[in-house]
Amino acid sequence: MDFKKITEVLVTAKAVQYVMIAVLLIGAFFLPRLAVKQETEAARQEAMAEVQQLKNSQQSGGNAQAAKGTIVLDPGHGGDDPGMIGESGINEKKLNLIYAKKLQTLLEAKGYRVVLTRETEEGLYDADAAHKKAQDMQRRVAIIAEEAPLITVSIHQNSYQDPAVSGPQVFYYEHSAEGQKLAKSIQDRMNSELSEARSRVEKSNSSYYILKRSQGTTVIVECGFLSNPEEEARLQEEAYQDRVCAAVCAGILQYLDEHSEAGRIDPSQAQNPRKILESSFAL
Numbered sequence: 330m331d332f333k334k335i336t337e338v339l340v341t342a343k344a345v346q347y348v349m350i351a352v353l354l355i356g357a358f359f360l361p362r363l364a365v366k367q368e369t370e371a372a373r374q375e376a377m378a379e380v381q382q383l384k385n386s387q388q389s390g391g392n393a394q395a396a397k398g399t400i401v402l403d404p405g406h407g408g409d410d411p412g413m414i415g416e417s418g419i420n421e422k423k424l425n426l427i428y429a430k431k432l433q434t435l436l437e438a439k440g441y442r443v444v445l446t447r448e449t450e451e452g453l454y455d456a457d458a459a460h461k462k463a464q465d466m467q468r469r470v471a472i473i474a475e476e477a478p479l480i481t482v483s484i485h486q487n488s489y490q491d492p493a494v495s496g497p498q499v500f501y502y503e504h505s506a507e508g509q510k511l512a513k514s515i516q517d518r519m520n521s522e523l524s525e526a527r528s529r530v531e532k533s534n535s536s537y538y539i540l541k542r543s544q545g546t547t548v549i550v551e552c553g554f555l556s557n558p559e560e561e562a563r564l565q566e567e568a569y570q571d572r573v574c575a576a577v578c579a580g581i582l583q584y585l586d587e588h589s590e591a592g593r594i595d596p597s598q599a600q601n602p603r604k605i606l607e608s609s610f611a612l
């Protein structure tokens with residue numbers, strides 16, 4: 330290798346070195362900016378997703394703006410009043426609240442605003458009230474009057490002296506044509522979707538306080554019998570609770586779809602003032 334050749338190689342090596350340094354400098358300058366840009370884009374997309382989520386939740390309910398109207402769900406009992414108590418020790422007030430909250434989620438997803446008369450295991454009475462049960466029931470009726478909902482669904486668990494009796498049962502106020510339609514719609518869905526051996530028919534009632542005293546169309550859904558050991562166990566299974574609530578939700582939606590707002594005006598129900606003592610608080 331002559332001197333000239335060596336010089337050429339050295340110059341080339343130097344040139345390669347300069348090019349590499351230049352590439353590194355350019356990279357060091359642009360890469361962090363690119364990363365920042367990507368982070369900013371990710372944050373922007375996240376914020377957009379949050380806004381969209383908020384918009385969706387506003388459209389699908391869960392707040393006062395839900396477009397399709399209000400439904401009141403009334404989980405029966407609470408506080409000192411446990412309702413029926415099953416052999417396993419499970420009490421009705423606890424189950425009623427579980428079912429009401431599940432149903433609330435389903436109805437809100439369908440665009441309804443849902444109001445629960447109670448959201449905890451406490452009752453609606455004052456601790457020092459002389460007649461706690463009466464105050465509790467009066468306050469439930471007052472909530473319904475204030476909300477003026479499309480419909481009200483009171484949720485309970487049934488009980489009977491014969492432990493063989495089982496299955497869902499829906500009640501309506503005997504003078505309410507709309508109540509009967511809603512009760513039938515829910516009862517039919519519960520019969521068909523919970524595969525009950527013996528299908529029940531919606532049942533009229535003239536004494537339950539919540540049916541008599543609440544304004545608008547109100548029904549009571551007795552999900553099943555805590556006095557039947559197998560049903561008591563089933564009523565506590567989440568998968569069965571979901572099936573019950575899906576059936577009740579389907580019945581409600583069917584009723585609301587089939588009956589226009591004008592058709593739901595029901596002056597016959599609970600407009601006549603009656604003495605509280607005539608009504609039965611127990612169910």
Ligand SMILES: [Zn+2]
Binds near residue numbers: 405412413486612
């Ligand atoms: Zn009850």
